[in-house]
Amino acid sequence: MLRSHTCGQLRSQDIGKSVTLCGWVENNRDHGGSVFIDLRDRYGLTQIVIGPPEAESSLIDAAGRVSSESVILVRGKVAPRLVGKVNEKLQTGEIEVRCEHMEVLNPCPTPPFTPSQPELPGEDLRLKYRFLDLRRPAMLQAMELRSKIIKIMRDYFAHHDFIDVETPILGRSTPEGARDYLVPSRVHGGKFYALPQSPQLYKQILMVAGFDRYVQVAKCFRDEDLRADRQPEFTQLDMEMSFVDQDDVIGMIDGLVQRTVKEVKGMELPLPLPRMTYQEAMSRFGTDAPDLRFAMEIVDISQIAAEVDFRVFRDAVDKGGFVRGLNVKGKASDFSRRRIDELTDYVKQNFAAKGLAWFRVEQDGALWSPTSKNFTDVELREIGQAMQAEPGDLVMFLADSWEVTCKGLAGLRKRLGAELNLYSEDAMSYSWVTQFPMFEFDAEENRWIAMHHPFTAPLAEDLEKLKSDPGSCRAQAYDLVINGSEAGGGTIRIHDGQTQQQVFELLGIDQQTARDRFGFLLDALKYGAPPHGGIALGIDRWVMLFAGLENIREVIAFPKTQKASDLMTEAPGEVDAKQLRELHLRAF
């Protein structure tokens, strides 16, 4: 080891010791007679003093010229700081190292930015020079938290007898689901591997193999457009269990959430975590991932709306739609017409809503808005009552299809929750959403598609509806929701070939295609498949949420941009014509 201690290690009890430290020059304060260098490494910051009597003037000169972010080695004695010169901000602030010898291990030219500069550089620069960005304490802390959370997960599952099994990265493309990243085969001209969207099929096979409890920290790949909380390449904690039902899997994860909250936040989380059905989540919050850090639930006033003269409301209900709204408690005075217009544009542009109806609740409790003349006093009173409106409230409504009211109100609720600070910054909420629909109807393709994946088992009581009424068939599927984010999702799987065949049929996957693509799974299900189910947790999102961050790139060492490129390595890049030829490919 070049060093005897780290830069975060020395304390007053070390005074008098001869030490050798290595690190990066964070700052260099040259006073002519003596020089102060803040030496930084992963563990902290130690002040080095280069001055008489230990240091000769040539050393002092040299120290004054060392540039920021150079890597240096210093030898010297630990000394107490002068009276009144203790730096309370540093853990090593009671001491300093009086330098007797210094070596510049690697000088650094002026970097595009320094880790300690007060203004955060633009994200493109941070990504291009990620090695500088990762020196920032905030990035280091995020990566340390990530490491800690993964360790908690591994320990937890190891403790519960799970076997960690690695599954292939080069697999085969499956129909349905996200767009695959493809890898051309050199040996098999014109054929392709696909990178896994998840290890779904392999883990089911492991259950058939009798492994009983499987776990893996698995890299997954989906070639879809990015978001603040979505990367094309991400990491799941993937697990699967045999001879279990939904409650067993949820219970296992409940325990993990509790343990993580305890170790990361130091808080006791009471179990079980709250659960609600998909239907309930959509009614109350308009989304399958409700943020429970604040209330402001959706209220359905369709029954009242059906009777009013106001055509916007009545027509919506007549056409089979809904009138649903939110009560923004006590915030009417915060909302100018201009700000309400902004919200109106927001729901129109993003969720195809036709408009936003709103009322202020006056001091006498009456509802007022430019459109209130279209309502009778009785109707307004009924609406106010339904919304539990009190003076000072602002109530707003969407009159539209179920889907539009859900999406629009969920969007409004999310936006207003953040803008109005309806929850404290460190608040966390954890809950389960269960009983997702098995299928969604894809109007464009005019067919049913699996809401989760085609191996999801229906609720036992809905089994008979598979054929008769697929739209109302519910799945044994469950999502873990943290702060309004999907933090994990799983299902109990189909474990008999016959049901699997039925589901494939409904999805328009004919026997030939099913054999072709999933033959191995159908075989496996035939040769003694135990009932099984599991879940996958989004590790990146867990870390993001537990760190209180709003961007997934902040918890990934080398993330990709919105266009899925890596600004540091400049991937994706071009390849030689020879490589293409070997792969039987031509670039357009």
Add this chain to the structure above:
RNA sequence: GGCGCGGUAGCUCAAUUGGUUAGAGCCCCGGACUGUCGAUCCGGAGGUUGCGGGUUCGAGACCCGUCCGCGUCGCCA
């Protein structure tokens, strides 16, 4: 693919209604200084305003196109 925001010195930002030589702080360079810790003081350097075209007497600003970054909708079993 749609909508929106942004791109000006190495970095973070400013630049009035389209109007003089595009400014500031930090960084950097030179000098001074025996205790700083966002050191201080003096002096200095530093610009293809992302790129291409257009409008105009005149464009950092306006128009068209394009590239890049971010947010969001679609998409994400």
